Each structure stands twice: as C-alpha cells, then as structure tokens.
Amino acid sequence: MNQKHTLLKGTFYLTLAGLISRIIGFFYRIFLSHKIGAEGLGIYHLIFPVFSLCFALTSAGIQTTISRFVAEQIALNNQKSARKFLITGIFFSICLSIGCFFALNNGSNWLGIHIIKESRCCILLKILAFAIPFEAIHACINGYYYGLKRAGIPALTQLFELIMRVTFVYLLFELPLSSNTPSLNIMVWGIVVGEGAAMLLSLTAFAFEQTRPKSKISKPPLSFRKCGSQLFTMSCPLTLNRVCLHLLQSVEAILIPMQLRAFGLNSSESLSIYGVLTGMALPLILFPSAFTNSISVMLLPSVAEAQAENQTRTIIKTAEKTVQYCLVLGILCSGIFLAFGKQMGNLIFNNSLAGTFIMILGWLCPFLYLCTAGHSILHGLGKMKTTFMLQISGILVRIGFVVFFIPAFGILGYLWGLLLSQLLITILTILFLTRYTHCTFLFSDWIVKPFLTCIFVTGICSLIGAIPHTLSAPLSSFLLSGINCTIFCLLYFGILYLLKAIPKFN
Numbered sequence: 001m002n003q004k005h006t007l008l009k010g011t012f013y014l015t016l017a018g019l020i021s022r023i024i025g026f027f028y029r030i031f032l033s034h035k036i037g038a039e040g041l042g043i044y045h046l047i048f049p050v051f052s053l054c055f056a057l058t059s060a061g062i063q064t065t066i067s068r069f070v071a072e073q074i075a076l077n078n079q080k081s082a083r084k085f086l087i088t089g090i091f092f093s094i095c096l097s098i099g100c101f102f103a104l105n106n107g108s109n110w111l112g113i114h115i116i117k118e119s120r121c122c123i124l125l126k127i128l129a130f131a132i133p134f135e136a137i138h139a140c141i142n143g144y145y146y147g148l149k150r151a152g153i154p155a156l157t158q159l160f161e162l163i164m165r166v167t168f169v170y171l172l173f174e175l176p177l178s179s180n181t182p183s184l185n186i187m188v189w190g191i192v193v194g195e196g197a198a199m200l201l202s203l204t205a206f207a208f209e210q211t212r213p214k215s216k217i218s219k220p221p222l223s224f225r226k227c228g229s230q231l232f233t234m235s236c237p238l239t240l241n242r243v244c245l246h247l248l249q250s251v252e253a254i255l256i257p258m259q260l261r262a263f264g265l266n267s268s269e270s271l272s273i274y275g276v277l278t279g280m281a282l283p284l285i286l287f288p289s290a291f292t293n294s295i296s297v298m299l300l301p302s303v304a305e306a307q308a309e310n311q312t313r314t315i316i317k318t319a320e321k322t323v324q325y326c327l328v329l330g331i332l333c334s335g336i337f338l339a340f341g342k343q344m345g346n347l348i349f350n351n352s353l354a355g356t357f358i359m360i361l362g363w364l365c366p367f368l369y370l371c372t373a374g375h376s377i378l379h380g381l382g383k384m385k386t387t388f389m390l391q392i393s394g395i396l397v398r399i400g401f402v403v404f405f406i407p408a409f410g411i412l413g414y415l416w417g418l419l420l421s422q423l424l425i426t427i428l429t430i431l432f433l434t435r436y437t438h439c440t441f442l443f444s445d446w447i448v449k450p451f452l453t454c455i456f457v458t459g460i461c462s463l464i465g466a467i468p469h470t471l472s473a474p475l476s477s478f479l480l481s482g483i484n485c486t487i488f489c490l491l492y493f494g495i496l497y498l499l500k501a502i503p504k505f506n
Helices: 003-046 048-075 079-115 119-128 131-147 152-174 183-210 224-263 267-285 289-308 312-349 352-380 384-404 411-437 443-464 466-471 477-498
Strands: none
Touching: 003 048, 003 119, 003 152, 003 183, 003 224, 003 267, 003 312, 048 079, 048 119, 048 131, 048 224, 048 352, 079 119, 079 131, 079 224, 119 183, 131 152, 131 183, 152 183, 224 267, 224 384, 224 411, 267 312, 267 352, 289 312, 289 352, 312 352, 312 411, 312 443, 312 477, 352 384, 352 411, 384 411, 443 477
C-alpha cells in the first residue's frame, strides 16, 4: 500500500474512533452536567492541567520520539530496531511515571490547597495519580503503531478506554451501594479504570504483534544502548518543552477562576462559568477536530518517512493538501457554530451561556484545525523548537488576557485572548510551513472561496430555517437541528465542488 493510501486509511480509522468517542463523550457530558452541575464540572476540570502536566513529563515527548524513530527505522526496513525503540521508551516512561505517581500522591493536599486553591481537588488528585503509569505505557505503544502508520490499534484502544470509563462511572452512579461515594471521586476513578483497560488492550495487541514473521533487514539492528541514547537525545528537549508548555497551561487554567473572582463573582459562580466553558462549549467546538487530530497523528510518521527517503515533492503536496482540508473544514464549522451555536447550547446542555460561548468560540475553528495539522508536519520535519515557540507565544498572550482583561471584562476578556492568540499562532504556522516545506499557499481557493460560500449558505439557511420548524412540529428539536446542519454541509460542499475548491489527494 502506497503512502497516500496508508495515510488515508490510518486517518479513517482514527477519525471514526474519534467521532464515536466524541458522540459517546457528549452524552457522557450531558449525563454529568445533570448529575454534578456546572460547578461540579468546573472542579472536575481543574485537575486536568495537572494530569496533562504528568502526561507531558512521563510520555508525551517519548511518544512523539518513538513514532518518529519507528517510522524512520521502518523506512530503512529495520523492524528489530523499531521494536527496541518502543521497549526503551516504555522503560523510560515507567521510571518517570512511578516518580510522578509518588510525587502526586504525596503532594495532592499541597497542590489542591496552595496551587489550585480548591480543597475539593485534593482527593481527586490522589486518585488521579493511579492512572499515570497506565497512561504512560499506553501512550508509548500508541506511538509505536503511529510510527508503523497502523492506526487501527490506537483507534481501538482510544474507544475502549472511553467505553470502560463511561460504563464504570454510569454503573457506579446508578448503583444504590455507591450513594455515599462523592460523585467527583467516581468520575476520577473512571479515568483510572479507562486508562488501565486501554493499557491492557494495547499490551495484548503488541504481544501478538511480536509473534508475526520477521521481515528481512537491510542493516544490523541497533543496540538497546544506541536506541536509548538516540531516544533520550531527542525526547529530553521535547519533554522539557512539553512540560514548560503544560506548566503555563496549568497556570492559565488555575488563574481563570481566580480572576473571575477578582471580577466580582463568588467561588461558585466562577467555577460554574469555568465548567460551562471547559466542560460544555470547548468540547463542542473541538468535536469536528476528530478528523484534523487523526490526520495530524498520521502526518508525523508520514512526513518523517518522506524526509528519510528525501521525497521533497511528497512533503510539499502533503503540506498543501492538509492546509487546504483544515481551512475548508474549519470555515464550515465556524459557519455552523455561528448559525446554530445558541440553539446547540440550549438543546444539548440546557444552558444559554454555553450557547453564547459556542458562538464566540466558533471563530476559532479554522485556526485550531490548521495549527494542529501544521504543527504535526513541522514535528515530522524535526522542527520541534519551532512549534514549541509558537505554542508558548500563544499561551503567554492568553495568560496576559487572563491577568489584565478578565478582572475588567469578565470571561469575555479571556475569549478575546483565545481568538487573538490563535490568530497569531496560525499566521506564524503558515509562514513556517511555507519556509520549511516550500508549499504554495493559494489564498483564493483556500480562504476566499470557502469563506464567501459559508456566508452565502448561512444566509440561505437563515431564510429557510423557519420552514422546517413550521411544517414539522412533531419532530424533536434535536432532529431539526441535525437536518439544518446537514443542509448547511451539503450546500457548502456542493458549491465548493462547483467552484473546484474541494481538495483532492492525488
């Protein structure tokens, strides 16, 4: 199978798993919003910056490094070395995750009280520590399969993790015996169960992978010492970058409720707004990113392999088509969220504030989707420092808005910062992509035509929007919203097809 078909196949598997996961996740969030409310969601999401920081320290950089080296060794037809990179990476991750487990378990009270400023997070952090070793091993094995460009196993484990988590939480919430257990504790134990199940499934898959016939190799396999040296050399700065990045993201997340209190809200109100933003609005905005996230995961090993084989033209074409796809999809999603965001917030979460946030954050879609894929291409080219500086710049802009604008304008000040920072990162990402890949940016086909088409379709849908509502009173509001969004998509892609602005992988 050639590289194009491998990329599309892997993207399909990850996208399918991502879409199913997001659908399950939305019903899960609706369930949680009814069980614990907006304030509970706010408290729950306060622990995720800590979890992300632990992930960055124990496995994020190692996973990316494994993926890149495995792709490189497979291109050189050296499967033994590819497996050695995985085993070495798992060893490093286990060592780091054990240290992280004890640090988080013993320091949870201090973190909850003095750093997060929310004592109810202390026990949640202590429980969360048990998920770190499971998540680290699972991430390393995923990196191995991404490097092989075989996304079926990571897609399956991603879906399995969510199903196990949701099933565990749902059953415990509904069992009478668990009525005395705090709701937030049950949710965090769900994370532990889900990560443990995903780790076991991925280990099982790798065990069967090792039993397959070994192909011929063109060079003697690298020693574990050599693999460890190369892995450490590349993953160490990448891990430090990720840790620094997640530290700043943690600062940002912790500051938002604090600055909302400086705006004049009480603790419950600030946590509720934070919960609506992070637990309702942002997940909906990120729902379509199932495709862009999937293609990004597959892009890194594909670009790394093309670079190892000196296929410059392949890198250029991949960069151009990826940017075009992300912009076309992002502009479509912006139009849908701007047109139907208020309605979505009320229908899905029964929360008008969520609808307002969705409409405002809808402008982020083209920028978010493009940056996700663009940074993956840059990673594949080995430009980790470039993407790190881009992400740091965006976070610093957002923190500036949190510190100086939220006390004056409330949560709107943060939303303005999100939009401005993402616009800045996008412009810089495009500049670096054109510099390193020498791809051509077609402003007319990639931005002007989709943008004007989106405006035109929005106008048409607003004119005919009252007709289905009048003629179809028995239909549920959810079905009507689905019909409206489907009409929007069909018109959008139909017009772009006529304008010859639909990208094709050829």
